[in-house]
Amino acid sequence: MDTFPGYERADGTVGIRNHVAIVPSVSCANGVVANIAKAVPEAIPLFHGNGCGRGGIDVEVHNRTLQNICKNPNIAAVLIVGLGCEFVSAEGMSMVSSFAGRPQAKLMIQEEGGSRETEKKGIEIVRGFLEDVKKLEPKQFPMEKLIIGLECGGSDAFSGVTANPAVGVASDWFVDAGATVILTETTEMIGTSHILEKRAADPETAEKIKAIIAKTEQKTHEVLGPLAKVVIAPGNMDGGLSSIQEKALGCIIKAGTRAIQQVVDYAEVPAKKGVVVMDGPGYDTESMTGLAAGGAQIILFTTGRGNPIGFPVVPVVKIASNSRLYKNMPDDMDVNAGEILEGKSLEQKGNEIRDLILRVANGDQTCAEQNGQNGIMCVYTQTTAF
Amino acid sequence: MKPNAIIIHEKDNVAVVLEDIQQEQPVIIENREAFETISDISYSHKVLLEDVGSGGDIVKYGEVIGQATGELKKGEWIHTHNMNVIEES
Numbered sequence: 001m002d003t004f005p006g007y008e009r010a011d012g013t014v015g016i017r018n019h020v021a022i023v024p025s026v027s028c029a030n031g032v033v034a035n036i037a038k039a040v041p042e043a044i045p046l047f048h049g050n051g052c053g054r055g056g057i058d059v060e061v062h063n064r065t066l067q068n069i070c071k072n073p074n075i076a077a078v079l080i081v082g083l084g085c086e087f088v089s090a091e092g093m094s095m096v097s098s099f100a101g102r103p104q105a106k107l108m109i110q111e112e113g114g115s116r117e118t119e120k121k122g123i124e125i126v127r128g129f130l131e132d133v134k135k136l137e138p139k140q141f142p143m144e145k146l147i148i149g150l151e152c153g154g155s156d157a158f159s160g161v162t163a164n165p166a167v168g169v170a171s172d173w174f175v176d177a178g179a180t181v182i183l184t185e186t187t188e189m190i191g192t193s194h195i196l197e198k199r200a201a202d203p204e205t206a207e208k209i210k211a212i213i214a215k216t217e218q219k220t221h222e223v224l225g226p227l228a229k230v231v232i233a234p235g236n237m238d239g240g241l242s243s244i245q246e247k248a249l250g251c252i253i254k255a256g257t258r259a260i261q262q263v264v265d266y267a268e269v270p271a272k273k274g275v276v277v278m279d280g281p282g283y284d285t286e287s288m289t290g291l292a293a294g295g296a297q298i299i300l301f302t303t304g305r306g307n308p309i310g311f312p313v314v315p316v317v318k319i320a321s322n323s324r325l326y327k328n329m330p331d332d333m334d335v336n337a338g339e340i341l342e343g344k345s346l347e348q349k350g351n352e353i354r355d356l357i358l359r360v361a362n363g364d365q366t367c368a369e370q371n372g373q374n375g376i377m378c379v380y381t382q383t384t385a386f
Numbered sequence: 387m388k389p390n391a392i393i394i395h396e397k398d399n400v401a402v403v404l405e406d407i408q409q410e411q412p413v414i415i416e417n418r419e420a421f422e423t424i425s426d427i428s429y430s431h432k433v434l435l436e437d438v439g440s441g442g443d444i445v446k447y448g449e450v451i452g453q454a455t456g457e458l459k460k461g462e463w464i465h466t467h468n469m470n471v472i473e474e475s
Contacts, residue, residue, distance in 0.1 A: 157430040161402045165394050165447075195449050240402070240431030242452060242464070243471035249447040253394070257448070341404045343388050345416060 002177045003140040004361040006073075006297075010101020013073035014145040016297045016361045018136055019044045019313045020129040021075045022122070023377075025066060025093055026052040026086035032115050033081050036122040043079075043126045046312045047376040049285070052086035056383045062088050065267035065379045068293035071100035073147075074313045076136060077129035078102055079122055084110030103129060143178040144273055148357065149291030149299040149314075150183050150254045153284035156304025156321055157239030160250015162349070163302035163321035163337035169350020170300070170357065171256035175274050182270065182294055183255035184278040184287055186216040191245035192252055196277070201259040208263035212279040254302065266380050267293035284309060285378035288316070292377075298360060300353070308332040309375050310368025315360050318367055319353065332367050389416050391433060395448035400432040400464050402446075407433075413461065424461040432464040444469050 006014035020043045024033045027048040037045035046069065054062055070078045070093050078097050082090030094106040105125045112118040150167065152159060171181045183189075189196060193213040200206035220228045241247045261272035263279065267290045270276040280290040284301075288311045291299055299314055301307070304321040306329045320326040323338030335356060337349050360366055367373075391401040391413050401415055407427045412420045427433050432446065438458045443450045452469040462468070 161392060161394065161404075161430065192449075240428065240465065242432075242466050242469060245471070246446060246451045249449055249451070253447055340392065343416075346392070346394070 002143050004143065004146055004358060005138040005363075006141050006145065006361065007076060007136050007138055008141070009073055009076075011071065011099075013071075013100075013295065014141045014297070015073040015076065016363075017074040017313065017315065018076045018133050019074055020126055020133055021046055021070070021078045021313055022126060023066065023070055023078055023080050023093065024048045025080060025082040025088045025090035026050075028052070028083045028086065029081040029109060032109060032118050032122065035115075035119045036079070036081075036126055039119070039123045040126045040130065042130055044312050044374065049376045049378040050381060051385055052088060054087050054381070054383065055386055058381055058383050059087060061266060061382070062379050063092055064265075065289060065293045065377070067093050067096035068267050068269060068295070069289070069377060070097040070104070071102055072292050072313055073295060073297050075102065076133035078104045079125050079129070080104065080106045081118065081122060082106065082108045084108045103132060143174060146174065146179040146298075146361070147270070147294070147296045148174060148179060148181045149288070149294070149296030150181060151185070151284060151287050151291065151299055152188070152251060152254065152302040153307045153309075154303045154305030155251075157241075158338070158341065159302055159304045159321040160241075160247065160253065161321075162340040163304070163319045164250055164254045165346050166337045166340065166349035166353055167300050167302055167319060168253040168256040169346055170353040171254065171275070172258060173350070173354050174357070175256060175258045178273060180270055180273050180276055181255055182276050182278050182291055182296060183252060184280040184290060185251065185282040186212050186279050187220065187282040188251040189213050189248055189277075190217045190220070191243065191248040195249070196252065196260060199260050199275075201261045201274075205260055205263055209260065209277060212263060212277070216279075254300070264294065266290045269293075269295045281380050283378075285375055286380045288314070288375075289377045289379055298357060300357070302337070306332065308368065308371065308373050310366070310371070310373035312374040312377075315366045316368045316373075317353075317356060317360060331371060332373075334367050387414050387420075389414050391415050393435070394446065397445055397448040399435050399438065399443075399445050401435055403427050403429055403431060403433055405429045422461055423463070424459055425463045427463045434458055434460055434462045434464050436460050
């Protein structure tokens with residue numbers, strides 16, 4: 001049986017990293033989070049990309065995202081820093097991480113006597129957490145405990161020929177070994193509804209696939225009008241793609257060829273193993289935030305134009321679709337799928353990606369981790385700010 | 387010789403060419419017999435791997451991506467000029 005080394009959490013999940021995280025419940029707390037992290041560099045700050053005045057569906061989405069981020073398996077202990085008057089409840093984040101059995105603490109800037117006092121207390125708490133989590137020893141776990149998030153950003157004409165199909169080979173291997181892969185970016189599924197519906201494990205899942213793709217397509221047209229085509233088919237048809245469907249097939253191939261077991265909402269943790277579809281936007285940072293909240297311990301990120309971004313607490317593996325990019329941004333790219341254009345088979349490259357994932361699970365740092373490309377949490381936001 | 391085209395899925399009847407290939411030049415695919423192109427094909431575009439009758443399926447990623455609009459021959463460039471594409475919207 002295939003296994004990977006990880007840190008067991010009280011809720012039964014397994015981290016491939018053992019981070020102490022500092023999570024703000026609103027961007028107003030970012031400064032305090034930054035200063036705590038500066039004093040304790042081993043801790044990982046997650047900066048907040050939004051203000052707090054949300055309404056409608058976003059209240060639920062923002063709360064779910066921040067709560068679930070706090071219990072990402074790679075987080076061993078978490079300090080939540082709130083302001084005191086924000087919409088997203090720091091209390092809710094604290095409760096969810098507590099239910100998940102994470103050592104956690106919550107500080108509210110308005111209650112602690114301001115930013116300096118909050119920082120002082122935060123530094124002490126985080127140092128204590130770091131001492132505690134160092135005592136945890138990694139053990140071997142079955143692949144059922146591994147969730148791999150999939151993302152493509154800055155695609156080119158070869159993304160759907162090299163990087164994405166090679167990731168698909170690795171996805172099939174991990175799904176067959178018992179792991180979960182999450183395919184997201186609903187915008188990029190437009191045109192393939194009938195194909196994905198056929199791949200659904202049951203009729204209910206097929207219905208959900210149909211519903212999320214139809215909703216996204218409708219919304220794209222409502223909001224963007226004639227510009228919708230640009231968003232649906234970036235890179236257009238000059239690269240030899242004859243239809244939106246063909247372009248989308250090149251995106252969804254990342255998830256391989258196995259049956260789709262479940263459709264989850266943005267930032268929702270899957271209940272099923274195997275291929276899972278997460279309804280979510282195509283933009284890179286929003287998408288990765290949803291995957292991390294969904295419990296992904298690792299993200300595979302294919303790119304043709306090159307994007308250095310990582311995600312705090314989750315190792316992001318960059319797979320270049322062409323050798324020009326790999327040579328142009330050598331410090332940011334982990335895998336050169338451009339070698340497929342030079343004679344390497346998809347199988348060989350897929351196996352190389354699989355082996356790299358296993359090494360990253362074993363502690364090898366990705367380029368984005370080495371570069372401190374931690375980025376911020378960009379929560380998917382659908383309504384206006386108030 | 388180094389391959390200049392790639393088949394993504396075993397069910398596919400098109401390959402993606404990896405560099406510009408001129409008319410009547412060889413298409414080289416791993417573990418396959420080489421054949422010649424009928425037309426010029428730009429890199430990242432599709433080349434047909436077998437003869438397909440009018441209305442026949444064009445398959446890429448293991449899925450039907452369109453139907454031939456006429457009698458198509460092995461080695462032909464496949465794009466919107468000779469394939470009816472499926473658009474859901």
